[in-house]
Amino acid sequence: MQSYIPLFALIAGLLLMGGLAYFRASLLAFSLVLTGLLVAYSFVSPFSQLFWLAYLLIIGGLNFKALRQQLISKPLFKIFKKIMPEMSRTEKEAIDAGTTWWEGELFRGAPDWKKLHSYPAPRLSPEEQAFLDGPVEQVCAMTRDWEITHELADLPEEIWDFLKQHKFFAMIIKKQYGGLEFSAYAQSCVLQKLAGVSAVLSSTVGVPNSLGPGELLQHYGTKQQQDHYLPRLAEGKEIPCFALTSPEAGSDAGSIPDAGVVCMGEWQGEQVLGMRITWNKRYITLAPVATILGLAFKLSDPDGLLGEQKELGITCALIPTDIEGVEVGRRHFPLNVPFMNGPTRATDLFVPIDFIIGGKEMAGQGWRMLVECLSVGRGITLPSSATGGIKNAALATGAYARIRRQFKLPIGKMEGIEEPLARLAGNAYLMGAASDLTVSAIDLGEKPSVISAIVKYHLTHRGQRASIDAMDIVGGKGICLGPKNFLARAYQGAPIAITVEGANILTRSMIIYGQGAIRCHPYVLNEMAAAQDPDFNRGLDSFDKALFSHLGFAFSNFVRSFWFGITGNNFVSAPYSDQTAVYYKQLTRFSSNLALLSDVAMGTLGGNLKRKERVSARLGDMLSQLYLASAVLKRYDDEGRKTEDLPLVHWSMQDALFQLQTALDELLLNFPNKLVGKFMHWVLFPLGKPLHAPSDQLDHTLARILQQPSETRDRLGQGRFDSRVAGNVYGELEQTLEDVLACEALYDRVCQALGEKRPFTQLDKLAEQGLHLGVLSPEEAQLMKRTEQGRLAAINVDDFDHQQLENRPAQPQGSHSSWDSVA
Numbered sequence: 156m157q158s159y160i161p162l163f164a165l166i167a168g169l170l171l172m173g174g175l176a177y178f179r180a181s182l183l184a185f186s187l188v189l190t191g192l193l194v195a196y197s198f199v200s201p202f203s204q205l206f207w208l209a210y211l212l213i214i215g216g217l218n219f220k221a222l223r224q225q226l227i228s229k230p231l232f233k234i235f236k237k238i239m240p241e242m243s244r245t246e247k248e249a250i251d252a253g254t255t256w257w258e259g260e261l262f263r264g265a266p267d268w269k270k271l272h273s274y275p276a277p278r279l280s281p282e283e284q285a286f287l288d289g290p291v292e293q294v295c296a297m298t299r300d301w302e303i304t305h306e307l308a309d310l311p312e313e314i315w316d317f318l319k320q321h322k323f324f325a326m327i328i329k330k331q332y333g334g335l336e337f338s339a340y341a342q343s344c345v346l347q348k349l350a351g352v353s354a355v356l357s358s359t360v361g362v363p364n365s366l367g368p369g370e371l372l373q374h375y376g377t378k379q380q381q382d383h384y385l386p387r388l389a390e391g392k393e394i395p396c397f398a399l400t401s402p403e404a405g406s407d408a409g410s411i412p413d414a415g416v417v418c419m420g421e422w423q424g425e426q427v428l429g430m431r432i433t434w435n436k437r438y439i440t441l442a443p444v445a446t447i448l449g450l451a452f453k454l455s456d457p458d459g460l461l462g463e464q465k466e467l468g469i470t471c472a473l474i475p476t477d478i479e480g481v482e483v484g485r486r487h488f489p490l491n492v493p494f495m496n497g498p499t500r501a502t503d504l505f506v507p508i509d510f511i512i513g514g515k516e517m518a519g520q521g522w523r524m525l526v527e528c529l530s531v532g533r534g535i536t537l538p539s540s541a542t543g544g545i546k547n548a549a550l551a552t553g554a555y556a557r558i559r560r561q562f563k564l565p566i567g568k569m570e571g572i573e574e575p576l577a578r579l580a581g582n583a584y585l586m587g588a589a590s591d592l593t594v595s596a597i598d599l600g601e602k603p604s605v606i607s608a609i610v611k612y613h614l615t616h617r618g619q620r621a622s623i624d625a626m627d628i629v630g631g632k633g634i635c636l637g638p639k640n641f642l643a644r645a646y647q648g649a650p651i652a653i654t655v656e657g658a659n660i661l662t663r664s665m666i667i668y669g670q671g672a673i674r675c676h677p678y679v680l681n682e683m684a685a686a687q688d689p690d691f692n693r694g695l696d697s698f699d700k701a702l703f704s705h706l707g708f709a710f711s712n713f714v715r716s717f718w719f720g721i722t723g724n725n726f727v728s729a730p731y732s733d734q735t736a737v738y739y740k741q742l743t744r745f746s747s748n749l750a751l752l753s754d755v756a757m758g759t760l761g762g763n764l765k766r767k768e769r770v771s772a773r774l775g776d777m778l779s780q781l782y783l784a785s786a787v788l789k790r791y792d793d794e795g796r797k798t799e800d801l802p803l804v805h806w807s808m809q810d811a812l813f814q815l816q817t818a819l820d821e822l823l824l825n826f827p828n829k830l831v832g833k834f835m836h837w838v839l840f841p842l843g844k845p846l847h848a849p850s851d852q853l854d855h856t857l858a859r860i861l862q863q864p865s866e867t868r869d870r871l872g873q874g875r876f877d878s879r880v881a882g883n884v885y886g887e888l889e890q891t892l893e894d895v896l897a898c899e900a901l902y903d904r905v906c907q908a909l910g911e912k913r914p915f916t917q918l919d920k921l922a923e924q925g926l927h928l929g930v931l932s933p934e935e936a937q938l939m940k941r942t943e944q945g946r947l948a949a950i951n952v953d954d955f956d957h958q959q960l961e962n963r964p965a966q967p968q969g970s971h972s973s974w975d976s977v978a
C-alpha cells in the first residue's frame with residue numbers, strides 16, 4: 156500500500172489541476188497551487204526532482220514575462236501578424252458595429268443561467284396593448300388576402316389610408332416627431348399578427364419600420380432633416396424606401412457600382428455644391444410608391460471640394476422621388492405576394508450635398524450607418540413575420556387535421572400526419588421563444604448583430620420548412636388557390652424571407668459564425684487589435700496578455716469538454732432540478748465544446764477559416780442552436796413553468812440539441828485536418844453520441860396539442876388573428892374545430908339510435924334523424940347543422956370560370972431573351 160502513495164498523490168494532484176482548469180483559475184492561482192502540490196509531493200515521492208525540473212521550465216517560463224515573451228509570444232506574434240486575414244473596410248465596420256449579449260455567454264463555454272433568467276420578460280405598455288386590440292385587430296378584419304394578392308396586386312386604398320392614419324409606418328419614430336415610438340416587442344407583436352393574415356400587409360408595414368430613411372434619420376440626420384422628414388413620415392405623408400441592391404451587387408452589397416461625384420451644379424436656379432449621381436437599383440421594397448428614396452451609392456470627390464479624400468466610399472442620401480430624372484413606379488412581381496417592390500434608376504442626377512443623411516460630414520459613412528442600424532431591424536421584421544406565419548399555419552393546420560377525415564378517421568390521428576404536425580407545434584413554440592428573447596435584447600438597448608443574424612436565418616428557415624409541412628398535411632385544399640385557401644400564399648412567399656436582408660446561405664456560411672467568432676470570443680479581438688498596432692512592442696505586450704489568457708481559456712474548455720463527455724454531464728449544475736435540468740446541463744456541455752472547437756478551428760485553419768464556409772456554417776449552427784434552445788428555457792420560465800407546456804419544451808429542446816449534436820458530429824467528420832477531427836471526436840464524444848431526435852411518443856403528444864383546444868394551445872398561438880369575424884378563415888377554422896369536437900358525442904348518440912355507424916359527413920341530415928328519433932334536443936341538432944356548414948367550408952376549395960383565371964398582360968419590359976437579337 157505504502158508504495159502506491161506517490162501514485163495516489165499524483166492522481167489527486169492531477170485531479171486538483173483539472174478542477175482548477177475546469178473553474179478557469181488564473182495562471183497565478185494555478186502556479187501557487189502547483190507549487191504547494193509539488194512541495195507536498197516531495198515528501199512522498201522519490202521522483203519529485205523530475206517534476207521540479209518540469210515545473211521550473213514551464214511555470215517559471217510562463218510567469219516571467221520577459222522570458223515568456225522572448226520564447227513564446229514574440230515568435231507567435233510575428234506569425235500571427237503574417238497570417239491574420241486581410242479585413243476590408245466594410246468587414247471591419249461590420250465587426251465594430253453592434254453589441255454582444257447572451258450569445259457571448261454561450262460562446263464562452265460556461266453560460267450563467269441565472270443571468271439568462273434575470274433578463275426581464277418582454278411586456279406591452281397599455282398604449283401598445285390598446286394599439287394591438289384596436290387598429291391592428293381592425294386592419295386584420297379589413298384584410299382579404301385573396302383580393303390583395305390576386306385581384307388588386309396591391310393593398311386596397313382604404314387599407315393604405317388606414318395604415319397611414321393610424322401611424323403603422325411610424326412605430327419606430329419618436330413621439331417628439333409624432334411617431335408611436337413603440338418597443339421592439341410591440342413592433343414584433345404587431346408584425347406577427349399582420350403576417351398571419353397577409354404577407355403583403357406585414358411587409359408593407361415592416362419595411363418602413365426597419366432599416367431605412369426613418370431609422371437612419373433618427374440616428375444620423377441633421378436637425379433640419381429630422382424636423383422636416385420625421386413628422387411627415389409619422390403622418391404617412393411620405394412613403395419611404397431604401398435602395399442598396401443593384402443588378403451586379405446583391406449579397407456583395409459593398410461592391411455597388413452606383414456612383415456619385417461631388418461637383419457644383421444648378422439647383423432651383425442657384426449654383427450650389429452637390430453631387431451628380433447615377434444609379435440602377437432593383438428589388439426595392441415600396442420603391443414603386445415611395446415619395447422619398449434612401450439611396451446608397453459610392454461617392455467620390457475628384458476636385459477635392461469636400462476635403463482631401465478623393466474616394467469617400469459608400470454614402471446614404473435622401474432623394475425625393477418627384478425630382479425630374481428619378482425613375483420609380485415599375486414593379487417586380489415577387490412570388491404572387493405582390494407587395495410594392497421594383498427598380499429605381501437615374502442618370503447623372505444633380506442634387507445638393509445636404510441631401511446626404513447627416514449632411515456632408517457623413518459623406519463616406521454610409522456603410523457604417525447601415526451596419527450599425529441593420530441588427531435592430533433584422534432582429535425584428537423577418538423573425539417576427541416568420542413567427543406570426545408559423546403560429547397561424549400550425550394552429551390552422553392542427554384544426555384542419557382534426558376536422559378532415561379519411562379512412563373514417565381524422566387525418567390528424569394518423570401516425571404519418573403526427574410527425575409533421577409535431578414539427579409545426581414544436582417549431583411554433585421555439586420560434587416564438589427566440590423571437591421574444593431577441594426583441595427583449597433590443598428593448599434592453601442591445602444592437603445584437605450576431606443574434607439578429609441567427610434569428611433571421613433560423614426562423615425564416617424553420618418557417619419555410621414548416622410551411623412545406625403544413626402544405627403536405629392539408630393536401631389539395633392547400634394547393635387550390637382562392638379565398639378559402641389559408642396556406643398557399645405563405646408557402647409561396649417563404650423564399651422571399653429567405654432571400655432578403657442577407658440571403659440565408661450567405662448568412663449561415665459567413666455571417667453568423669464569422670461575426671460571432673470575433674465579437675463573442677473573449678480574446679481574439681484583442682489579439683487582432685494587438686497585431687494591427689503600429690507600435691511593435693506595445694502590440695507584443697497586448698498580444699502576450701491576450702494570448703496567455705486565451706491559452707488558459709482553451710485548456711479549460713478542453714478539460715471541461717472531456718470531463719462532461721466521460722461523466723455524461725452528471726456533475727454539472729443547473730438552476731432547476733425539474734425535468735428541464737438535463738437540458739441546462741447538455742447546453743453547458745455543448746457550450747464548452749463550441750468554445751473549444753472555435754479555438755481548434757482558428758488555431759489549425761488560421762485565415763483560411765474565412766474561406767472554409769462549411770466549417771464556419773457548422774460552428775455557426777452550434778452557436779445558433781444554443782441560442783434557440785436557451786430561448787426555449789427562458790420562455791418556459793417567463794410563462795410560469797407550466798407543466799402542461801412541458802411537451803413543447805421537450806420537443807423544442809430535443810430537436811435543437813439533436814441538430815446541435817449533428818452539426819458538431821458533421822463538423823468533426825469533415826474537419827479539414829482529419830487527425831485533429833478524429834482526436835476531437837474522441838475528446839468530445841468519449842462514450843458516443845448521447846442524444847436522439849424527439850421520439851414518436853412526443854410527436855404524438857404535440858400533434859394532439861394542435862388538435863385540441865387548451866390553454867397550452869392558446870399560448871402557442873398567442874397574438875395571432877383568430878377572431879371569429881366573417882371572412883377570417885382562421886377564426887372559422889377554430890369555430891369548426893370546437894364544433895366538431897362538441898358534435899362527436901352527439902353523432903355517436905344518433906348512430907347508436909340508428910343502430911349503424913354512419914360516416915361523419917352530412918351531419919345536417921343526421922341531426923334531422925336525431926331529432927326525429929328523439930335523441931337530440933333542438934339546440935343539439937342546430938349545433939350539428941352548423942358543424943356541417945363549417946366542416947364543408949373547411950374542406951371545400953374554390954373554383955373559377957375560365958375567364959376569371961385568364962390574364963393576358965402586355966409583355967413585361969426587359970423580358971425579351973438575349974437570344975432574340977441573336978436570332
Ligand SMILES: Cc1cc2nc3c(=O)[nH]c(=O)nc-3n(C[C@H](O)[C@H](O)[C@H](O)COP(=O)(O)OP(=O)(O)OC[C@H]3O[C@@H](n4cnc5c(N)ncnc54)[C@H](O)[C@@H]3O)c2cc1C
Nearest residue numbers: 397398399400405406438439440489655656658660661664
Ligand atoms: C422581394 C425582395 C425585396 C427586397 N427588398 C430590398 C430593399 O428594399 N432594398 C434593398 O436594397 N434590397 C432589397 N432586396 C435585396 C435583398 O435584400 C438581397 O440582398 C438580394 O436579393 C441578394 O442578392 P441576389 O438575390 O442577387 O442573390 P445573390 O447575391 O446573387 O446570391 C445568390 C445566392 O448565393 C449565395 N451567396 C452569395 N454570396 C455567398 C457567399 N459568400 N457564401 C455562400 N453563399 C453566398 C446567396 O446566399 C444566395 O443563395 C430585396 C430582394 C427581394 C428579392
